[in-house]
Amino acid sequence: MINEVYKNMLRGKSVIRELSEYATERGKEIGYENVFDYSLGNPSVPCAPDYTEEIIRMHREDSPMDIHGYSPSLGITAVRQAVAESLNRRFGMDYETKHIFMTSGAAGALSHAFRCVTKPGDEILTFAPFFPEYTPYVNLTGAVLKVVPADTENFQINFPAFEEMLTDKVMAVLVNTPNNPSGAAYNTRTIQRLAEILYAKQKEYGHDIFLISDEPYREIVFQGADAPYVSKFYDNSISCYSFSKSLSLPGERIGYVAVNPRATDADVLAVMCGQISRGIGHNCPSSSVQLAVAKVLDQTSDLWVYETNMNLLYEALSRMGFQVVKPGGTFYMFPKALEEDANAFCMKAKEYDLILVPSDNFGVPGYFRMAYCIDTEKVRRSIPVLERFAREVYGK
Amino acid sequence: MINEVYKNMLRGKSVIRELSEYATERGKEIGYENVFDYSLGNPSVPCAPDYTEEIIRMHREDSPMDIHGYSPSLGITAVRQAVAESLNRRFGMDYETKHIFMTSGAAGALSHAFRCVTKPGDEILTFAPFFPEYTPYVNLTGAVLKVVPADTENFQINFPAFEEMLTDKVMAVLVNTPNNPSGAAYNTRTIQRLAEILYAKQKEYGHDIFLISDEPYREIVFQGADAPYVSKFYDNSISCYSFSKSLSLPGERIGYVAVNPRATDADVLAVMCGQISRGIGHNCPSSSVQLAVAKVLDQTSDLWVYETNMNLLYEALSRMGFQVVKPGGTFYMFPKALEEDANAFCMKAKEYDLILVPSDNFGVPGYFRMAYCIDTEKVRRSIPVLERFAREVYGK
Numbered sequence: 001m002i003n004e005v006y007k008n009m010l011r012g013k014s015v016i017r018e019l020s021e022y023a024t025e026r027g028k029e030i031g032y033e034n035v036f037d038y039s040l041g042n043p044s045v046p047c048a049p050d051y052t053e054e055i056i057r058m059h060r061e062d063s064p065m066d067i068h069g070y071s072p073s074l075g076i077t078a079v080r081q082a083v084a085e086s087l088n089r090r091f092g093m094d095y096e097t098k099h100i101f102m103t104s105g106a107a108g109a110l111s112h113a114f115r116c117v118t119k120p121g122d123e124i125l126t127f128a129p130f131f132p133e134y135t136p137y138v139n140l141t142g143a144v145l146k147v148v149p150a151d152t153e154n155f156q157i158n159f160p161a162f163e164e165m166l167t168d169k170v171m172a173v174l175v176n177t178p179n180n181p182s183g184a185a186y187n188t189r190t191i192q193r194l195a196e197i198l199y200a201k202q203k204e205y206g207h208d209i210f211l212i213s214d215e216p217y218r219e220i221v222f223q224g225a226d227a228p229y230v231s232k233f234y235d236n237s238i239s240c241y242s243f244s245k246s247l248s249l250p251g252e253r254i255g256y257v258a259v260n261p262r263a264t265d266a267d268v269l270a271v272m273c274g275q276i277s278r279g280i281g282h283n284c285p286s287s288s289v290q291l292a293v294a295k296v297l298d299q300t301s302d303l304w305v306y307e308t309n310m311n312l313l314y315e316a317l318s319r320m321g322f323q324v325v326k327p328g329g330t331f332y333m334f335p336k337a338l339e340e341d342a343n344a345f346c347m348k349a350k351e352y353d354l355i356l357v358p359s360d361n362f363g364v365p366g367y368f369r370m371a372y373c374i375d376t377e378k379v380r381r382s383i384p385v386l387e388r389f390a391r392e393v394y395g396k
Numbered sequence: 397m398i399n400e401v402y403k404n405m406l407r408g409k410s411v412i413r414e415l416s417e418y419a420t421e422r423g424k425e426i427g428y429e430n431v432f433d434y435s436l437g438n439p440s441v442p443c444a445p446d447y448t449e450e451i452i453r454m455h456r457e458d459s460p461m462d463i464h465g466y467s468p469s470l471g472i473t474a475v476r477q478a479v480a481e482s483l484n485r486r487f488g489m490d491y492e493t494k495h496i497f498m499t500s501g502a503a504g505a506l507s508h509a510f511r512c513v514t515k516p517g518d519e520i521l522t523f524a525p526f527f528p529e530y531t532p533y534v535n536l537t538g539a540v541l542k543v544v545p546a547d548t549e550n551f552q553i554n555f556p557a558f559e560e561m562l563t564d565k566v567m568a569v570l571v572n573t574p575n576n577p578s579g580a581a582y583n584t585r586t587i588q589r590l591a592e593i594l595y596a597k598q599k600e601y602g603h604d605i606f607l608i609s610d611e612p613y614r615e616i617v618f619q620g621a622d623a624p625y626v627s628k629f630y631d632n633s634i635s636c637y638s639f640s641k642s643l644s645l646p647g648e649r650i651g652y653v654a655v656n657p658r659a660t661d662a663d664v665l666a667v668m669c670g671q672i673s674r675g676i677g678h679n680c681p682s683s684s685v686q687l688a689v690a691k692v693l694d695q696t697s698d699l700w701v702y703e704t705n706m707n708l709l710y711e712a713l714s715r716m717g718f719q720v721v722k723p724g725g726t727f728y729m730f731p732k733a734l735e736e737d738a739n740a741f742c743m744k745a746k747e748y749d750l751i752l753v754p755s756d757n758f759g760v761p762g763y764f765r766m767a768y769c770i771d772t773e774k775v776r777r778s779i780p781v782l783e784r785f786a787r788e789v790y791g792k
Binding site for chain 1: 400
């Protein structure tokens with residue numbers, strides 16, 4: 001008999017994907033260059049050339065048995081060691097090989113981390129606005145995702161709401177900084193305060209509360225932003241990383257879990273990930289991709305285009321009178337819509353071939369997300385269209 | 397709090413892995429060439445050269461955005477279409493793109509298939525001897541794996557035992573042909589009879605019973621073996637494939653689910669896999685690996701070495717008086733041990749640097765598995781050692 005739980009999931013449609021498909025179809029009518037498609041968070045810059053060189057070199061020179069052999073279930077040992085050393089060098093941590101578990105991107109990392117530190121029925125708190133895929137990730141573990149209302153002033157953390165929701169049932173807190181969709185990076189003060197509260201509540205409740213940090217945008221931080229490494233501030237922390245955005249390799253499904261060496265049971269958490277992996281049929285990312293990524297751990301793609309685009313849009317939107325928090329990183333921006341109903345706002349924008357994603361799915365009504373991982377030239381051309389739209393429809 | 401379910405899994409050790417690690421250590425003492433390591437099912441032949449060529453070509457010539465972009469959640473459409481066409485061409489099926497879901501090898505395929513057609517508490521039947529990893533794969537879905545005792549005569553199916561265990565609670569039957577560890581391939585008569593029984597029981601119980609076919613060894617079939625395509629015989633069938641063995645790409649984690657177009661809900665099962673995938677953080681195999689594999693779907697590595705090794709060992713073991721069923725495929729053989737306790741037998745063999753895996757974990761006591769995916773030269777050198785062992789210890 002078909003499993004009804006998964007069958008029912010088919011009804012849930014992704015607004016982002018629908019808008020992206022609309023943009024593609026519309027592009028066929030008027031030319032895609034005329035569709036200002038801000039829907040999808042797909043990197044717009046090529047991967048780091050050294051990655052490509054390494055893949056070609058290893059396929060040419062190395063033994064196929066070595067590059068395509070079974071990876072141990074926690075990942076290739078030398079790769080895990082290289083990841084630990086890179087993190088230690090860059091963030092002053094003291095990870096060892098045993099703290100690193102290689103995953104299929106951040107999605108894989110998160111779903112293993114959730115299963116490690118929660119059991120069905122436990123609560124996981126996250127903060128609006130948030131990446132909507134967190135909901136299925138958490139639901140299928142049996143834990144319950146609860147969303148703390150947004151700090152719409154700065155898209156840092158709404159601490160009064162957080163403290164109220166941080167009950168005895170909460171076993172993990174999930175943060176995403178720099179944030180999809182707001183682009184905000186949590187500053188030192190925010191993370192320090194978060195850690196203080198978690199330490200106090202661990203003591204009060206007498207159980208661990210893990211801080212799970214989703215960090216695919218960690219390397220996309222703009223000038224002047226204060227965006228420290230989360231695990232520096234809290235012992236019971238697990239970093240979930242993906243190379244999708246930093247190296248522009250989203251399709252290669254490569255990332256890792258890094259367990260804070262000072263976390264409870266730090267020595268077994270990665271091994272547990274291996275056991276979870278057996279059960280859910282994940283069994284490591286591609287061995288050749290692991291090996292190639294290990295050669296470019298301290299590199300990124302040319303990410304400056306995202307900052308150029310952000311500055312152009314931030315300046316233009318502010319000038320037009322939009323309320324918008326200046327992003328500290330990512331390739332997203334999250335301005336307030338010009339009417340209460342973000343869906344209505346985005347529908348009207350669509351008439352101008354401006355493809356904007358309404359905010360409701362991100363857990364905050366009345367905003368919209370722009371994914372500005374597109375050509376700068378198109379960003380420039382979109383600004384007069386945004387202006388015309390705001391003027392004609394909203395008298396701005 | 398650490399999840400105790402996964403923490404407890406850490407206690408379960410893999411006998412195969414322990415033996416393999418012992419063999420590596422022993423190799424450091426006496427030279428690995430002197431350890432007759434029949435423990436691990438790791439392909440011993442390089443991947444198909446056209447795969448390597450295609451990886452190099454695409455990384456040199458194609459746009460990085462195209463080859464490393466996000467794969468749709470069911471896999472790259474052109475790849476799924478190519479898989480369907482290849483299966484139709486080779487096995488006379490009528491798969492369409494919508495029936496194919498790209499996975500991280502057979503492990504990924506199985507864990508999605510189980511979740512599609514069972515719910516927690518349902519029973520899944522499989523047949524001894526069986527691949528021990530089926531236990532964690534099934535356990536983590538919440539379903540219950542029950543093992544039908546072996547037909548030790550031929551390692552086909554013990555039908556009387558099967559019919560007795562095929563109760564109303566069974567929602568899926570899992571077969572693996574050619575089989576790990578026995579090497580036996582189910583013949584036409586076996587699969588026909590299996591299908592007849594399943595059709596009758598579906599009718600009697602008034603619910604679907606899915607046949608899930610684990611097929612990583614499908615292309616490793618020896619001369620004269622009758623090893624038909626399972627899904628030809630039964631409508632409610634799901635093929636779970638891996639390129640690990642046929643193309644010698646175990647580390648690349650690439651395979652697929654192929655849903656029989658005549659199955660109940662055939663049109664939604666692959667889409668459900670996509671939803672399951674969201675929840676367990678799998679999210680597609682590597683995009684570049686998908687694209688490269690699509691170019692070599694009808695190829696295999698040079699697999700003849702496995703048949704050469706099988707013939708050498710089968711002839712030698714038979715001559716020595718071992719009871720052994722001649723394999724129809726794979727790179728495994730499953731002879732009867734020379735004493736009742738297979739563990740004791742394998743411990744004694746270890747003294748001769750013969751690394752054999754005792755059968756208990758495969759669900760049959762008193763046998764041992766030999767994975768003869770090793771150099772033929774080593775197989776030849778191992779035969780006098782096997783003879784000496786059988787003579788000195790068991791007077792054979």
